[in-house]
Every structure is written in structure tokens, then in C-alpha cells.
Amino acid sequence: MFTDADRVCLDERPHAVVLARPFAKAGVVGALGAALALVGWPASVPGVVVLAVAAAVALRAAWRWERTRVLVTTESLVVVHGTLRRRSAEVRLNRIGPVELEQTVLGRLLGYGTVVAGDLEIPYVPRPHRVAGLVERLARR
Numbered sequence: 045m046f047t048d049a050d051r052v053c054l055d056e057r058p059h060a061v062v063l064a065r066p067f068a069k070a071g072v073v074g075a076l077g078a079a080l081a082l083v084g085w086p087a088s089v090p091g092v093v094v095l096a097v098a099a100a101v102a103l104r105a106a107w108r109w110e111r112t113r114v115l116v117t118t119e120s121l122v123v124v125h126g127t128l129r130r131r132s133a134e135v136r137l138n139r140i141g142p143v144e145l146e147q148t149v150l151g152r153l154l155g156y157g158t159v160v161a162g163d164l165e166i167p168y169v170p171r172p173h174r175v176a177g178l179v180e181r182l183a184r185r
Contacts, residue, residue, distance in 0.1 A: 050117045050119045051118045052117050053116045057109060057114070058114070059155070062109055066104070074098035077097070078091065079091070112125040118182060119137060121179055135161050135162040140179065143176045144161075144176075145160075156172065157169055159179070
């Protein structure tokens with residue numbers, strides 16, 4: 045993936061907004077579990093199980109977010125994700141055409157967007173203008 049001459053210029057996680065949906069789901073499921081647990085026996089047993097599921101959903105989302113990286117090196121744009129099975133997608137900067145930036149209204153308000161460079165589309169990039177500008181500058185050299 046990296047050569048000896050490669051230097052990391054940017055190392056970012058996806059924007060934290062990616063955690064909103066799974067955390068909201070975990071909150072709803074957790075509220076249901078808490079309600080069941082508060083009802084008392086015998087509903088408290090499934091309530092505890094439902095609370096555990098809610099915690100697992102939130103933990104999994106946070107873990108995936110933590111283990112995903114967007115890297116811009118002097119030679120390429122790379123997305124790396126996974127823990128046990130580490131995967132990456134890479135586009136060499138010397139083969140990148142125009143870099144596109146897509147932002148919704150919410151993305152503009154919260155400071156994230158999708159960067160499209162070659163065949164690589166990276167959603168939820170924080171400060172996407174900075175990333176796109178860096179990729180374009182490095183690709184021109």
C-alpha cells in the first residue's frame with residue numbers, strides 16, 4: 045500500500061455524524077429495554093437482554109468509526125477500515141482526474157461531505173474542501 049517515499053499528509057476519521065443513526069437506534073432499543081427492566085419480573089430478564097443488544101449496537105458503530113481512516117499520502121488517497129480483516133481502497137494521485145465534492149445542506153452546516161476522486165467515493169469526510177484541495181495540490185505536482 046505505501047512505498048518508502050510515501051509520507052502521510054492527512055489522517056482523518058469519518059465525520060462523527062455517521063454515529064448519529066446507530067446511536068439513535070441504540071437509544072430507542074435501550075429505552076425499550078429499560079422500560080421492560082423497570083416493569084419487574086418476568087419482563088426484567090428480556091429487558092436486560094434488550095439493553096445488552098442496544099449497548100452492542102452502539103459499541104459496534106463506535107468501533108467501526110474508530111477503525112476507519114481516510115489517508116492522503118504524497119502518492120495516493122486511501123480509505124482503510126476493519127479490525128481483524130483490514131481492508132483498503134486506494135487511488136494513486138498521478139491517476140486522479142478532477143476531484144469532486146458533494147455536500148448536502150446538513151453536510152454544509154456540520155462540515156462534512158463526500159469526496160469523489162477517480163473510482164473512489166468517500167462519504168462523511170470531515171472538512172471535505174480541505175481534503176479535496178490537498179488531493180488536487182498533490183496530484184498536480
